[in-house]
Amino acid sequence: MIRLTDLTIRFPGFTLDHISLHVRRGEFFALMGSTGSGKTLVLESVAGLTKPSGGTVRVGGRDVTRLPPEERNVSLVYQDHALFPHLTVLQNVMYGQRYHGIAKEEGRRQARELLDTLGLSRLENRRPEHLSGGEKQRTALARALACGPDVILLDEPLSSLDPQFRGELRRTLKHVHETTGTTFLMVTHDFADAMILAERGAVIKDGRLHQQDTVANIFRRPATPFTASFVGMTNVFPARYAQGCCTFAGHAFEGLPELPAWQTGFAALRPEDVFVGSAGDFPEGWRILRGTVERVEREGFTWTAVVHCGDQTLTALVDRHMVLSRGLESGSTVTLGFAGEHLHHMPEND
Known part of the structure; x- marks a missing residue:
């Protein structure tokens, strides 16, 4: 579903160095790394928000390297939710549908189905200021799903949540993935999130991939000392x-x-x-x-x-x-x- 080939992005003082990555259709893939490793740059290159210096980005078999974000059929969920503060939960979820040719009434029906799936139905008329961190993240996830994307991109979806909400959102993400069959690419600095949610993953450091494998193999058979330390093999x-x-x-x-x-x-x-x-x-x-x-x-x-x-x-x-x-x-x-x-x-x- 997602195939990156020799993806390179150069900034002063940092280079994303010839990243080649394959995320299969319908799988949950975790890109893991510390702060500043380049993992969010990879996400933004798939979304079309950062222009590569070299290499190709393919989504669903299409070369989207030079396409604008709105033509890629991917949805990005940032860790800070990026909800519109003046809109209700339902209005936030429906917001992007107009740009994907979804009729208003059909969009409202689909949005309410998503709210029901994500346990947000009773909150559809609330504004973001009256939501908990977990409720905001689930609203952002519903908005991403409401446009029927080929791929959902998750930027540290659990990092801003209190511990009591992390387990709840993990279960929600797992349920949504299993029931929709949507392809998920998540970036995270927390290996525990990857262990629970992802089938396969990769580890990135200083703009370079260190290992790409099943999450279980990365955990038990790390390829480099850095990967070993990252997954707790201290x-x-x-x-x-x-x-x-x-x-x-x-x-x-x-x-x-x-x-x-x-x-x-x-x-x-x-x-x-x-x-x-x-x-x-x-x-x-x-x-x-x-x-x-x-x-x-x-x-x-x-x-x-x-x-x-x-x-x-x-x-x-x-x-x-x-x-x-x-x-x-x-x-x-x-x-x-x-x-x-x-x-x-x-x-x-x-």
């Missing part, structure tokens, strides 16, 4: 590979499954795949490291132990019982364990 170490052995964090591990052919690269572990205990606590065949606790951190109901091992630092998720019952604290000597199949390897060049 234990990334320089590693050496020789004679069936992988050496990192001052420890050498033999007999690991699927060791790569390269001599130097990176080994990585997710914090939830590293466990703290005693040597006898781990299943047979697990790999063991020993180290000293640097600090124990708490974030909400989650605890992490940061442990010095050799010349590196590992982070492990720990439960409250472990912290309190074993006196886990700075300076404690601990044993860490992990299953060999959870160790992920990446080449040196990223």
Whole structure:
């Protein structure tokens, strides 16, 4: 449905560098990256709001690279909603239909169906100032859908919402995608949103794509150290590979499954795949490291132990019982364990 080929956009101090991306018809695709990575530029190039310096943009098989926004049949939903403050919810939703040849009464019927689907029927006569953040975002989504677009573009749709509304809107987006079959391209800095909503995705940094794959593969098998860090695989170490052995964090591990052919690269572990205990606590065949606790951190109901091992630092998720019952604290000597199949390897060049 969307195919970008060598898309390049140049601004002073920043270049979107030869982006090639394919979003299939009817899928929910997430483009992930930090602030300033270029992900919104990609979105705006598909919408026709930013002119490329090179490359092509195709939507539904048509080359739309030089077409104005109104001829592309795509709808863009910004994170700040961009609702007209003087119009009601229903009027906002119907606003764009006049430019797509939809008769007023038919448009009103379609708009009310969308309001019903999105749980907004009782609010159709309210103005945006009297809506919550989640209600505003759902109104903006209804307006985007009301014109019957081939593609919905979402710019950080959940970032401005309070936590209690995020889950509600995630469920709404998933329901709308499943029931309409519309193609969605979402940009986000939050990998959790991508995990819940998208089948496939890509990671962008400094105007360059680092990986394009299923979201599950990006999560479990990141292609670069940056992607690993972005998806929460925070234990990334320089590693050496020789004679069936992988050496990192001052420890050498033999007999690991699927060791790569390269001599130097990176080994990585997710914090939830590293466990703290005693040597006898781990299943047979697990790999063991020993180290000293640097600090124990708490974030909400989650605890992490940061442990010095050799010349590196590992982070492990720990439960409250472990912290309190074993006196886990700075300076404690601990044993860490992990299953060999959870160790992920990446080449040196990223």
